[in-house]
Amino acid sequence: MTEPTFDAIFDDLLDANEELQDFLAILDALLPEASVLLVSETGALLDGAHPLTLAQPVREKLVQEARSTDGFVAGKADNGARCHAVYNAKLPGVLIISCAAPKDDWPPGSALTTLLQNTLDLALHRQEREMLVADHEQSVRQINILQQQHGKLIEDNYRQYRLNQDREKEYARKLESEIAKQTAELREANARLEEISRLKSDFLANMSHELRTPMNAIIGFSELLSETPLAEEQLDYTRTIAQSAASLLSLINDILDLAKIEAGKLELERLPFNLAEVVDNVAAMFKIPAREKGVVFTCKIDSRIPKRVMGDSNRLRQVLINLSGNAMKFTERGGIDITVDYEREAAGQIVSRFSVRDSGIGIPADRVEAIFEKFTQADGSTTRKYGGTGLGLAICLQLVELMGGRLTVDSEVGKGSTFYFVIPLEEAPAEIISLQEHKEAGREKLGRGGRILLVEDNAVNQRLASILIARQGYEVEVASDGAESLEHLRHQTFDLVLMDVQMPNMDGMEATRKIREIEADPALRQEYVGLRALKEPLAIVGLTAHARKEDETACYAAGMNGFLTKPIIKAKLALILNEMMPRVSCLETKDPS
């Protein structure tokens, strides 16, 4: 398609000569005195402000000459005046001009022709200038639009910036509220979990009570039974009952220990104790059964390790007993040693290595990891052959970890195993006098009789405990709850009260608090025969199936002087009674003769 022209598009609308007219108007303004005639390309005749009349033949001749000449062509108008014609391609057309002076001729190159030519050019330029002005105006408009668009762009961007900000704020707000919501939910869940954990812990305590109470009866009575005259067969059965009950009790204790450890409830004590004594004690436990088996049991402690150290002697003993017990179980000949070696000193603590070596069956390498897991032994047949629950090592592992060490084993099948752990020990300060030692001092005294008030609600336990106490050479009076015990104290004197903690009506804690109140009140004290004559507070030993540390603490807080767990072990009862009984029995004071 050819490039479009303005004329091709708008020729229908516009007079084609309009532009030539415009040009004539401009020329008239420049040369007001001249007469002008313009002949267009189509032959149209256009007059200026002063018309110029020419005879047709003259005009046609002039137009023709002007078209073929580059410059002005002279001629004569009807009025006799000189006229000049010139062709201009820009118009396009032939312009015929007559000035006032009739006679003058315009030779080519004269100042006059130049002047006229310049005037014509000027007129043309003025017309072109219109276009340029329009062009400029269009450019200005477009620039304005661009400026507007630019402004709008900036405005838009600012608006969007604000929008984005709002959205971000909104988002942040949502996020915050979401977080708050979730935090609240988590808190609630956490509280629920804590509650569940507490319930579990309570359940554990109750279970411990519920399990120990019947165990108490079984162990106690089978012990008593074995002391009655029995046939060989009966004695054998009784021993089996006693052994099974003892192993069940130890299983229960293990499970409770593990449960406590897993609940994070097990805390180690930090008290001074004699390390050599603990180790010797364990060794003494095993020496006789070892000798019976033909196994040599020895123990050795490095002399650089201090005698008295800080820690939980009971738990350490538990670990050593467990490891030694295992060694005993799996060793048929050779020897078992417990050794405590000095490793190094670090930060004021003596890092010591405890090992229990045996010359037993050993553990296959691929089972080493498994033996530390709960309820697992080296293989299924072990359980059948050697018994045990598989809980012992799992507990030892945890206890050693609590002590800051790591339980490991080196073992070779057929040659034996060495279980060892390295823990830091701190020397006990000299001024702390061990409770244990204190107790030990008392052990030397002999039981010399006295009156004991047993406060216990359970009839079976009443009987068992009464028998055990009587065997120790003491007189027993039984009260079945706290209130009744107060009644007994009102009318009788006792050297010691064995007070069960859990009882109906008035429990052991409350009864103990009452007794202490009465002791503190001189007036009230006179009403109680059993209290008024005493120079020291009445000895009260708590008796409970709850074996937890906090139970013991609660007993002391209520005002008790001693603590004994059920089931009652004869030896322990003997020990505590011996220790707690006053030097001078109430029997002696009452009846000095």
Added chain:
Amino acid sequence: MPSAKDILKKFTELKTLPHVAIKVTQLVNDDRSTMQDFEEIIKLDPVLVTRLLRLVNSPYFGLSQKVESISKAVVFAGMKQLRNLVAVEGLRGMFKGDDADFSAQKLWLHSATVAILSGMIAKRIFGKDGEDVFLAGIIHDIGLIVENQIVGEQLREACKAFREGKGILTECERNAIGTDHTEVGYLLTKAWGLPQEVLSSIKSHHLAKQVKDVSSTGSILQLAEFMAGKMQYWAIPGPTETLPPELTEHVKMKVADYKIIIRDLPGEMAKAKELYESDE
């Protein structure tokens, strides 16, 4: 005879309209929309992304740095440019097919010419933002495309009658089809949510009614339609409609301006071709 609505109903069943175009148009009209919203839509269409980047990096924008991210390009192009870009892209595919009586390709060329001329007149003579009139130019004859697809036979009849001088195109269409492309186009684009002035210009671009405002979108479209016809970029070959006297008067007043527009048109068209031309 079917009404414009009947035709349109069939059309929408036949062919779905460019979703992106509609979505972008809605965003342009929504004050709360952000450039991110545009970006989300544009980036789904790789062809659009290419075109947008080409547009922004063209000499027209004269940016000193090359724009390579969509988000920046969206900001520079501005919403309306973006809308037009998307509209051109979306509509181009509809203008396909060629035969003696009706050529969709020629119609596309016509629409593009009218759009460019409209934009030039709006900007250069009236100092107005040319984007809306450009869009009006691109879609003003969309009704013909719809008619071609649904009532092709009757449309060809109407074209023939028009070529033989039996009246203006819309009259011929109403005789043969029962409605005309201005009505169909108006109804179709109404659903796109375009500015009211664009819609009414689509409806009125063949109306020989009295012109009240020479600078309105409708007037500019009519002028551009006239000029494109004279340049033989016509929609349907046939006699050119005469301009209303108000517009003739306006051209006479602005001879120099229109001379410049006609002088500059080939350059503008080449530029547009570069920006909008398909890569196929």
